[in-house]
Amino acid sequence: MPGLENDLRELLHRHEVRADRIDELWQEVVKAHSSPGRHYHTLQHLEDLHAQLAEVRSALQDPDAVLLAIAYHDFIYRVSRKDNEERSAEVMRERMLPLGLPRPMVERAAEHIRATQRHEASADPDTDLFTDADLSILGSSRERYKLYTQQVRREYRRYPDLLYKPGRRKVLAHFLAMPHIFKTAHFRDRFEEQARLDLDAELKGAF
Incomplete structure (x- = not known):
């Protein structure tokens, strides 16, 4: 099982989400990132991002929030729109909050996602690591x-x-x-x- 899928399943299981609901959520992520118009913003991009951030996991204040951000930061991706990040953050919130995941963690993940619109410096060191990892393809x-x-x-x-x-x-x-x-x-x-x-x-x- 790929690293991101395994870690996301473990996170949701830890918060007592039903196994069938975990399956549904993962398949939704897979479907969103497998649409015909995607060539870079695919599951492979998520796995690459997950691998980059695994190297700095010990430096993350809230690895679970970062994990949610990895899975959902490109959930909505339409090249003609300028609100993909905000819409992706909202999808993540709509999926996670009803499951009982801690609101501070979910809201922090949402901020990580929104930050990928501009990739600017943040007061949150986890956000900086997350957005840097998102840009690592440039190097x-x-x-x-x-x-x-x-x-x-x-x-x-x-x-x-x-x-x-x-x-x-x-x-x-x-x-x-x-x-x-x-x-x-x-x-x-x-x-x-x-x-x-x-x-x-x-x-x-x-x-």
Whole structure:
């Protein structure tokens, strides 16, 4: 059983959620991330994020809240909308609160999810680790980064290059203008240098 699924099931079981309801919730996550329009924002992205955050689990104040955020942060993903993060956070709240999970944990998870809209520094150190992990793809190997750009382009295929490329360049320039792309020492040390190389290469049209 993949790591995310196993950990999410364990979390819900710990809070005495019925096994059949756990099955329903997991299948809902699977379905949401397996729709035809998704190429990067898939279950594999969730597993990658889960693996990145497993490395810093001991530094997390509330690993359970982060786990919920991993599972639901891209639950709603429509490239034409600007409220995907807020809607994803609401789905998570609507699923978890009726099950009796602690409200502070659920609300903290919702804040983690909302933070992925801008990936800005937060007063919550768990949020910073979570959003840094979400950006870790930017610091992957050149081949993996190239594949990522292709996957994202396919998700935006409804938009012609005339519209897509200027918007993409704006995003790349925004990240490169930051003093630091990654907010935490762990992710900065591991990914900052390569992320800047990857972003600069894409901005210059290397692929």
